[in-house]
Amino acid sequence: MKRKEFLPFCQASLDKDEFKEVESCLRSGWLTMGNKVLEFEKSFAEYTGTKFALAVNSCTAALHLALLAHGLGPGDEVLVPSFTFTSTVNVIIHAGAKPIFVDINRATLNIDPEDVKKKITKKTKAIIAVHYAGLPADLTALSAIATENNLILIEDAAHAVGSKYKEKQIGSHGNTTCFSFYATKTITTGEGGMVTTDDPNIAEYVMRSRLHGISKDAWKRYLKGGSWKYDVLQPGYKCNMTDVQAAMGIHQLKKLEGFINRRKEIVDAYDVGFASNAMVGSLAIPANVRHSHHLYPLLLTSYNRDRFIEEMNDFNIGTSVHFIPVHQFTYYKENFPVKKSDMAVTNEVFEKIVSLPLYPSMKNRDIDYIIKVVNNLTTQDKK
Numbered sequence: 001m002k003r004k005e006f007l008p009f010c011q012a013s014l015d016k017d018e019f020k021e022v023e024s025c026l027r028s029g030w031l032t033m034g035n036k037v038l039e040f041e042k043s044f045a046e047y048t049g050t051k052f053a054l055a056v057n058s059c060t061a062a063l064h065l066a067l068l069a070h071g072l073g074p075g076d077e078v079l080v081p082s083f084t085f086t087s088t089v090n091v092i093i094h095a096g097a098k099p100i101f102v103d104i105n106r107a108t109l110n111i112d113p114e115d116v117k118k119k120i121t122k123k124t125k126a127i128i129a130v131h132y133a134g135l136p137a138d139l140t141a142l143s144a145i146a147t148e149n150n151l152i153l154i155e156d157a158a159h160a161v162g163s164k165y166k167e168k169q170i171g172s173h174g175n176t177t178c179f180s181f182y183a184t185k186t187i188t189t190g191e192g193g194m195v196t197t198d199d200p201n202i203a204e205y206v207m208r209s210r211l212h213g214i215s216k217d218a219w220k221r222y223l224k225g226g227s228w229k230y231d232v233l234q235p236g237y238k239c240n241m242t243d244v245q246a247a248m249g250i251h252q253l254k255k256l257e258g259f260i261n262r263r264k265e266i267v268d269a270y271d272v273g274f275a276s277n278a279m280v281g282s283l284a285i286p287a288n289v290r291h292s293h294h295l296y297p298l299l300l301t302s303y304n305r306d307r308f309i310e311e312m313n314d315f316n317i318g319t320s321v322h323f324i325p326v327h328q329f330t331y332y333k334e335n336f337p338v339k340k341s342d343m344a345v346t347n348e349v350f351e352k353i354v355s356l357p358l359y360p361s362m363k364n365r366d367i368d369y370i371i372k373v374v375n376n377l378t379t380q381d382k383k
């Protein structure tokens, strides 16, 4: 029953629409930020229901600029889950602030509002909420905590393009929100990211700082009628998106609803397939959200995770782990140590979690095969 070809953990869904648009972009001779970026930003703002959408070259850059735009820096503490990709935390260091790790809720694997409350000090200035796997964090509780304590709430929505919280798109809840279009994400531009906000000052800061700190619309200086004159208002960065990337993004965004529907079908098939397998547990989804299903995390309740990954690999199935808790990495252990008991849920979940393949181009027979292999492996008489 073993399949011959390796089934990769993830695969982007690009077709002739993206190929044609990228080709037309290359043929136009305009390769850097230009009209295609503007078009992508406009459609992204419309889709998410936000006033401003600013494209950058990664979600990491989006998060970094978001922290700076909100004035975070030395002396400030930022509350952040350890159960995330390292860049969510790295950018806090880049901004000169101090990351304070927060544990997750066992049922949702999202940042635990109760633990957020416990970790607030006089120096706390912001919370970064990650929408893990595409499941929105508890924005009601987090917003209340933020308002009460005068904190900035920033959303890491790297997994959550298309997710909704209480009927409203992620991005439209009044916070600065950062999205990723990295190759493995729900929609992709190869590398890319977006900042959404309703605040014109934040938008202005991001627009300027993504392109050297030059007064806005600097990219137009090479167009006819564009001015060679510009001013530098701050020492900015270089993290704008290019038209070649946006050419993909424009079409990916149009396909997003279809992608999410197909992802949901696959997730439903997995849920049914594992329903009677006591060795695996999937996660509860609250009623008031739409999950983008960026990831399908499986909790191996009584089976060795590392061995499971090796065995899946032997059966030609790619898997991954989201995430190695950031506080466990050498740099963070040495510079921002936390007590084990302080990250109890994160540490426990990390030992058991594995992500199964989940992407629109998976065939039904791929899904059936994975379910069969997972159930066979985990219910064998060896632990």
Ligand SMILES: *Cc1c(COP(=O)(O)O)cnc(C)c1O
Pocket (backbone or CB within 6 Å): 057, 058, 059, 060, 061, 084, 085, 087, 088, 130, 156, 158, 159, 179, 180, 181, 182, 191, 192, 193
């Ligand atoms: C992928 C990811 C990022 C970083 O996205 P890039 O676009 O690769 O910079 C940030 N946060 C989370 C939770 C991610 O999964």
